Amino acid sequence: MSAYEDLNHALKQRGYSITRSREIVFNTLSGSTPLTTADLIKRINKRIDRVSVYRTIKLFEELGIIQRLNFGFKYKLELSDRFAEHHHHLTCIGCNRITDINKKELEAFINSIASDKEFLPSAHQIEIQGYCKKCRETEKQLNN
Amino acid sequence: MSAYEDLNHALKQRGYSITRSREIVFNTLSGSTPLTTADLIKRINKRIDRVSVYRTIKLFEELGIIQRLNFGFKYKLELSDRFAEHHHHLTCIGCNRITDINKKELEAFINSIASDKEFLPSAHQIEIQGYCKKCRETEKQLNN
DNA sequence: AATATTTTTGCAAATAAGTTGCAATTTATG
DNA sequence: CATAAATTGCAACTTATTTGCAAAAATATT
Numbered sequence: 001m002s003a004y005e006d007l008n009h010a011l012k013q014r015g016y017s018i019t020r021s022r023e024i025v026f027n028t029l030s031g032s033t034p035l036t037t038a039d040l041i042k043r044i045n046k047r048i049d050r051v052s053v054y055r056t057i058k059l060f061e062e063l064g065i066i067q068r069l070n071f072g073f074k075y076k077l078e079l080s081d082r083f084a085e086h087h088h089h090l091t092c093i094g095c096n097r098i099t100d101i102n103k104k105e106l107e108a109f110i111n112s113i114a115s116d117k118e119f120l121p122s123a124h125q126i127e128i129q130g131y132c133k134k135c136r137e138t139e140k141q142l143n144n
Numbered sequence: 145m146s147a148y149e150d151l152n153h154a155l156k157q158r159g160y161s162i163t164r165s166r167e168i169v170f171n172t173l174s175g176s177t178p179l180t181t182a183d184l185i186k187r188i189n190k191r192i193d194r195v196s197v198y199r200t201i202k203l204f205e206e207l208g209i210i211q212r213l214n215f216g217f218k219y220k221l222e223l224s225d226r227f228a229e230h231h232h233h234l235t236c237i238g239c240n241r242i243t244d245i246n247k248k249e250l251e252a253f254i255n256s257i258a259s260d261k262e263f264l265p266s267a268h269q270i271e272i273q274g275y276c277k278k279c280r281e282t283e284k285q286l287n288n
Numbered sequence: 289a290a291t292a293t294t295t296t297t298g299c300a301a302a303t304a305a306g307t308t309g310c311a312a313t314t315t316a317t318g
Numbered sequence: 319c320a321t322a323a324a325t326t327g328c329a330a331c332t333t334a335t336t337t338g339c340a341a342a343a344a345t346a347t348t
Contacts, residue, residue: 021296030227031228034233052297054334065227068220068221069219077181078177079173079211080209083150083209084147101257102260105253109253109256117276121272122274124271127268132261136264182305194305195306195308196326199325
């Protein structure tokens with residue numbers, strides 16, 4: 001099944017129509033590197049209304065047709081290392097608790113990227129979401 | 145030197161005054177996990193004007209007092225794995241070219257996080273910026 | 289295929305996030 | 319403590335996103 005047929009199927013299966021708007025959004029994303037909403041709207045350039053692009057994004061997300069590289073925020077602020085140390089985070093979806101990613105493991109990863117690609121990293125942003133030990137245990141109990 | 149004295153020093157050194165606004169922003173960020181602008185404004189809650197918070201953020205960034213966990217975008221959109229594979233990216237600051245992060249290395253990293261913290265990852269966002277081989281070579285030439 | 293029904297679209301207007309101009313206030317300096 | 323320079327708050331603006339509603343398009347029915 002082609003990606004396009006897949007789209008039709010995904011829409012029909014859940015009772016949604018196949019429309020010009022939806023095809024345009026799909027085709028614009030297809031074969032592109034990830035796009036911001038602004039870029040997507042720019043590329044679609046008046047062929048369909050801005051509002052419909054937003055609505056299509058929302059629908060496609062619900063149907064699992066697209067996914068967001070989702071930071072949920074444009075940026076977060078923190079004091080620089082000189083004033084307090086900079087970390088990357090694990091966020092528990094269960095209890096919203098935030099812990100730091102182990103520095104050694106992170107460094108090993110960044111180094112492996114560097115050597116592999118002959119790429120010299122100068123900055124990185126890493127966020128991981130999941131379930132902490134406590135929440136996994138609670139959930140287990142809930143499911144029994 | 146305490147973080148607070150450090151702040152005074154960093155400001156004075158570059159000819160900026162020490163003001164109530166700047167102290168409040170600093171203290172609010174100090175000892176907090178990273179905050180979005182909205183959260184920061186909410187916590188400061190009318191003690192100083194929204195606009196001044198924005199201006200202080202801008203100044204602190206220029207002075208290297210704060211740093212952004214900077215995605216530069218709230219989210220980017222891409223087709224789900226069912227329609228096209230989902231990757232994480234290396235962005236070259238020199239030529240803006242985007243390449244994918246090696247999947248094996250990424251998985252190894254995610255697994256190491258999982259075992260270490262007893263944390264079960266369900267999603268992650270990773271972006272790395274730096275210089276590709278070509279741009280490093282070009283830059284070398286430019287510096288000679 | 290023509291019409292009825294349901295879904296989707298575009299437009300106008302609302303809300304939210306961030307920026308700019310300017311007069312009033314605060315901070316630094318002699 | 320008076321003056322000059324820097325900083326703040328307010329109002330107004332821009333940009334991003336959302337919502338209500340009538341018109342248009344897609345689907346189902348005959």
